[in-house]
Amino acid sequence: MMLKQNLRTMWKFKALYLIALPGIAYFILFKYVPLMGSVIAFQNYNIFHGVTGSSWVGLAHFEKMFSYPEFIRILKNTLLINLYDILFAFTAPIVLALMLNEVRKVVAKRLIQTIVYMPHFLSWVIISGIFIGVLSPSSGLINNFIQSLGYEPIYFLGDDSYIRSIIVGSGIWRDTGWGTIIYLAALAGINPALYEAADVDGANHWQKMWNITLPCLLPTITILFLLQIGNFLDFGFERVYVFLNPLNRVNGEIFDTYIYQVGLLQNQFSYTTAIGIFKSIVGLVLLVGANWLSRRATGNSLY
């Protein structure tokens, strides 16, 4: 019988299963049990009555979400900010790693690396403080420069049209250096014989990068890209919230900040859980789609 056979194999590799146990327990406890909490999206949840005591309302919260006049705006913001983030913040570490790879002086390379890693360790609150200071129309560095060129200062944080760039830009500044670590490791793993052979064939710098370095990096890039896609729509609450104000909310508000605003500050737990579920489903669809695409195109995939 199958079951018996399965059990026998399990017994044979009991040590492996034992080692896996803490991990499995972790996922059950912290990932799957909270998942059950999602049922409150179909209830009018009251924290004092709990899941068992609250009344069921079916899909009412989802209907409310789709009929909410601002829903499209928030969805658009979320999608656009994430798209920009993938376009720019995802590619930036690759470019930086390739550039760092070309730096031949070890001391200079180490120094640059240390400097670009640094911002990663700052919290978003501090980063927003730095950015707000630098972008300030009256005292900011950038506006001083703009004014010295004879132009009017720009109120960057007071304008809808800049907020997405600021959010994505601050993310790039913070995490690009950190993101290079994996790529640099992958670069170090490339077989030097490939380059030597290319030298013999008379390839120049550019050709070597295009024909050796990039193809060797591609598996790493795809995996990281797929991981990133899995977090699509899950941009992170804090990094957006710290930049929001009434003047730029229209273009800056995303699902995470909206959920915080409505769910935690105004106790609409069920409604915001519904939004959260919607967000996760979109993320899942995107991940499966991208994974399928990548398997077809490059042969690399997460699963």
Next chain:
Amino acid sequence: MNRKHLGITALIFILALLLAACSTKETTQPTPENNQNENTTETDPKDNEEVKLDPLKFSISMRTLATAYVESHPDINEDKWVKSLEEMTNTDMTIRLIPHREYVERMTLMLASGDIPDVVQASGGVLGPELAGAVEAGVFMPLDDLLKEHGQNLLKVIPQEAWDQVTYDGKIYAIPDYLANRSRRGTAIRMDLLEQTGLGIPKTTDEYLDVLRAFKQLGVENPFQGRESFKYADTFFGAFDAFPYQWEYYNGEVVPKFMAGDKIKDALEYHRVLYQEGLIHQEFLTTPQPEYRSNIIAGKAGMWSMNAEEVLAWESEIQQNVPEARVAIIPSPVGPDGHGGHYLYNSVIRSFLINSKTKVDVERLIQYFDWQVSDEAEMFFTYGVEGETYTLDANGNVNYEIPEDSNGLNEQRYRSYWLWLVKDATYTKGILELTEDGQELIRIFDDILANEGRDSIHYDPPIEALQSNPDIRPGSDIPSSVWMSGAARIILGQEPIEYHDKIVEEWLNKGGRQAIEESTKRYNENNGVQKPN
């Protein structure tokens, strides 16, 4: 034993350790302090032999209220003033601090976790968002009978208006920390600068404009210092009676003040002038509180709005940077109707609710709160401990030195404002009386502020149509985000004044129409409505 078995036993051992670590963490945390039930022998409360009782042990959650002393204290439960308070009242408090900025989230999490302390401090009334409907759900106990028996002094001292705010369904659910004078914010001006301009104290909005322009000419960086979300930046909205977060009865309906006639457009036009001429801080729409305050302290502002009680402390701080600075609270600008002022605070600033499942002796708990309004308590919270921080002379006059450094001032304020649970929070009379400046401040409160301010129609419980739509829902002193984004555009000159009609339209479409219907209906039925006097 072979090596394989050794590995497995080692693994099991580690797992067991891990599990043990997890479980101890879980079991130690939620055991509340009140497990040790008092075995208070049923003594007659009039019996004065209370000394024999064990200290009344209870836990209490309190918002830090951005009180510097509390927020920088390593452990408030070990604080010397808490200790003296406990000694005086034969209690053993365990204070759980709720960070000021994350107040609503942290309160909701605390309530949701079910680990609720014996006493919970809420802001304002008993139906606020931070309590998440706990009163309606029976989490806290009604106090009427207990108060009648053990809280006579509380019932006597606290004004009816404040009790009304903590009443739900005909029963009192909390003990309020109250304001006898609801007008707390004043218009502050740098008198030294005003004298340099040669102008008199301004009264009307036009005169205010003249003064601000003169400030600009003097080279004052921010003639009027504003702050984000129109918080403490709404002095001139008051002159026009157009606080965008207040409600009024207009043409047979209860509407937001920004829909009651054209006064809001006058107010916006006024702000546009302020902004365009550089009379208000150019980034006031995004200036957070710390920056707002530091600009003023640095002497960069000519005029601003503030909690009048703190004006003396701020003045001395400004003087550290600008020695000749003198700050005064002057009557707020008046508009076309001859009135003005800031918004009127809720008459309850904090309220204390008692957990209905508490195991603490509630009668003694009420007595503890009753003590807060006694003369003994007033002496302690105002001046501290006799022989340590103050002395009494033969005539019974108090000899108390008001601290001069900011640490000392912070400590004094913490004691009289934060740790003193129930009192008239308008100002600490005993301290102000000691100095001439303080007496002046009492006069300001009684003569200037008591006569100004704009009231609103209040609803308790709140309007449901607003609850479900955060975009159009105003805070207690900040406008809704729909209105704010639109108004900001007008003030910055990106849109004409007429754009306000679009804001109103948007507001109505997002659920404002239902809100007006609901509020008008409840107004007519007199259902949970507080009408302005």
